[in-house]
Amino acid sequence: MADSGPPIWQxxxxxxxSRREFMHFxxxxxxxxxxxxxxxxxxxxxxxxxxxPPVIWLHFQECTCCSESFIRSSHPIVADVLLxxxxxxxxxxxxxxxxxxxxKCLQDTIKNYPGxxxxxxxxxVPTKDGGVYCMIGGRTAEDILQEAAKSAASVIAWGSCASNGCxxxxxxxxxxxxxxxxxLSRTVINVPGCPPIADVMTGVVTHLLVFGRAPELDSQGRPREFYSRRVHDTCYRRPYYDAGLFVESWDDESARKGYCLYKMGCRGPVTYNACGVTKWNNGVSYPIQSGHGCIGCSENGFWDNGPFYQHLASFPGFGIESTADTIGxxxxxxxxxxxxxxxxxxxxxxxxxxxxxxxxxxxPEKTAEGGDN
Amino acid sequence: MASAQPIPYQRVYVWEFPVRLYHWVNAVCVVALGVTGYLIGNPLAISYSSEAYQQYWFGWVRFIHFVTAFVFFFNFLVRIYWGFVGNDFARWTNFIPFKRAQYREMVEVLKVDVLQTKIRGLISLGHNALAGLIYFLSFLVFLFQAITGFALYSSMSDSFFPRLFAWIVPLMGGDNPVRQWHHVFMWFFVVFVIVHVYLVFYHDYVEGRGTTSSMVGGYKFEREDEYKS
Structure with a gap:
């Protein structure tokens, strides 16, 4: 199974x-x-x-939605890149x-193809209590990760779990x-999202295969080509935002007209991802297009920035319902x-x-007497 | 009613023109930024019968916020500069309590303002020590708002200047927390304005030194027998 084998064309x-299909691919x-x-x-x-190149795909604390997303890559041939x-x-x-x-497969790959x-x-990766919360084959996740990462050519963190903890x-x-x-003390390519968009995952891997090095990364280690713009910037509902036309409740006339979901808690303005451009499931749709605000799944700590359906997060220490505005x-x-x-x-x-x-x-008398202005 | 002898007052030029200009530009900016900022956080529910492309009000609100933010920030920088070249009342040393006397004055001001005891010593003619410290803390908030604001703005701008502040986003863990804190500190300005305006009126009322008008004309008034520069 383990071989860095013939090129893809072969x-x-x-x-x-056919050659035509290869070119298509x-x-x-x-x-x-x-x-x-x-x-x-x-x-x-x-x-x-x-x-x-041989590939090792490790699974730690996750739900496998990244893998699920990946095998639904929009063009089957593109998904084939990896699988x-x-x-x-x-x-x-x-x-x-x-x-x-x-x-043994894991050990062989690490041993036979260093770098x-x-x-x-x-x-x-859980680090508390010696890492006992995620063990595979009797070893902690961190142990396996450190060993596998030591001599890897590149390391990609798939999804929000590996990129920011989710x-x-x-x-x-x-x-x-x-x-x-x-x-890890080395460069990690973060591909956040819960899950990340399949085509983005394929794109990152393709970049590695073609150029043999990581794509240009931003300050949070994310490939710039996919994460440099906010969902808001590429959203087709953006004109409604600038016009100040907002959905006020899920069942109002504005929702029917497809106005901006900003006031319904949409995280598009604070979320960096390619959803508005590549969309999901072969370009069918993405959350906002389906009438639901973005929940910011590719952002750091998005679970703690809730509730999802209100614009301001609840203010820590003052109860669930109080926002900065209530306190203010x-x-x-x-x-x-x-x-x-x-x-x-x-x-x-x-x-x-x-x-x-x-x-x-x-x-008053004195002022009248001596006043000069 | 009136005493026999009129009490002579000394006219003192306290706030130089750049300080007054800074103050009013800052006041206008803070109000504009507060109002537009609040609207950006909680847009009004307006519906039109016309098409969306004929409206741009929210775009304008944001535009005003961004332009005012630049004015606010550079105005603030000018004030910092003036803290080094201006007169004694404008000096940066007024804002940070280094000396024992400043701490003594703070206690005095707290007594006068909060416990409302009689004024015993003399409260500085310029910023009193407590006000100075509060202004210093508010300068830190100004800076925080400017940094977080420009950091949020950097992702929608190609200009180099906002990009200088982009580092704060990963530091604070993403755009969302940055936006949250930027929003939270908006309320600081609301409370500050209420207390500040009130205290100006209060001190004017109980001290009778022309505190309110001094920020327009620049002069305060001090009893000659009590004046110490």
Whole structure:
């Protein structure tokens, strides 16, 4: 099973794909990776000549929705990049091997292809209590991760769990679920989302295959080509936002007309992802298009920024329903009441001072006499 | 009623023109930013019979917020500069309590303002020590609002300036927390304005030194027998 084997073109040939289909596949892969048309040749070249890198896909604290998303990549041939044409040596969900046999596959790949294999990690790593909350084959998740990451060519964190901890790291984070970039001292490509968009996942892998290095990353380790713009910036409902036309409740006329979901708690303005452009399930739709606000699933700690259906998060320490605005209004009213009370007591307690000031001032006759202005 | 002898007062030029200009530009900016900011957080429910492309009111609200933010920030920088070159009343040392005397004055001001005892010592003619400290803290809030605001703005701008602040987003854990805190501190300004305006009136009333008008004309008045520069 473990081999860095022949290039993708050879594999496709042996499976009976024509040159035209291969070119078709290359174009799709290039488009998915956001490579310009003039760069198509380098994609073709890479898939013709470069040996297939072995892949290790580790699963830790996660729900496998990333894998589920990935196998629904919009073009079957694109999904094949990993599941078929790549050399997928170890993945708990899809591998045929089990038990010691599976563990041997992992060990063999690490040993035989140091510096060549791609490590994909799905899920966060619990570090509390010696990492007992996620153990595979008697070893802790962190142990396996460190070993596999040491000699990997590149490391990709699939999904929000591996990139930012997702729901397991939501307050109070009982297992100390940790995103992998905090555990590794090397560059990790974060592909957040719950799950990430299949075509984005394919795009990142294609980029690695073609150029042999990580795509350009932003300050949070996310590939710029997919995460540099907010969902809000590419949203087809954006004109309603600028026009100030908002849905006020889920069943109103505005909702029927497809107005902006900003006031229904849509996280589009604070979420960086490609949903508005690539969409989901072969470009069918994405949450906002289906009438539901974005929940910001690719953002850090999005579970703690709730409730999803209100624009402002609830304010910690003041009960579930209180937002910054409730607290602020209370403070403002307290201040108003305070100064009003103060004004009253001033006139009582300071009446002597005020009287003195009055006594000290010139009387009207004197002003008339000596006043020069 | 009136005493026999008129009490001579000394006219003191306290607030120089740049300080007064800063104050009023800042006041207008804070009000504009507060109102537009609140609207951005809680847009009004307006419905039109016309098509969406004929409206842009929310876009304008945001535009005003962004432009005012630039004015607010650079105005603030000018004030910081003036804290180093302006007169004694404008000096940056007024804002940070270094000396024992400043702490003593703070206690005095608290007594006068909160317990409403009689004024015993003399409260500074410029910023009193407590006001100075509160202004210093509010400068920190100004800075925080500017940094978080520009950081949020950076993702919708190609200009280099807002990008200088983009680092705060990963530091605070994403746009959402940045937006939340930016929103929370808006309320600081609401409370600040209420208390500030009231205290100006109050001090004017009980001290009779022309506190309110001083921010327009620049002059305060001090009894000659009590004046110490």
């Amino acid at each position: 594999v496709m040939q042996s499976k009976g794909y 290359c174009s799709f892969a290039a488009a998915a990776a956001g490579i310009h048309a003039s760069g198509l040749l380098s994609v073709v070249h890479a898939f013709e000549k470069k040996p297939r 078929d044409t790549l050399s997928l040596d170890y993945t708990e969900t899809l591998q045929a091997a089990a038990g010691h046999q599976a563990e 060549q294999y791609i490590l994909l990690v799905e899920g966060s 729901i397991q790291s939501a307050s109070p984070n009982p297992t100390s679920a940790t995103p992998i970039h905090k555990l 209004t209370a403070l403002g009213l307290t201040a108003l009441g305070g100064v009003a009370l103060h004004a009253i007591t001033t006139n009582i307690r300071k009446r002597k001072v005020i009287q003195e000031l009055k006594d000290d001032s010139l009387s």
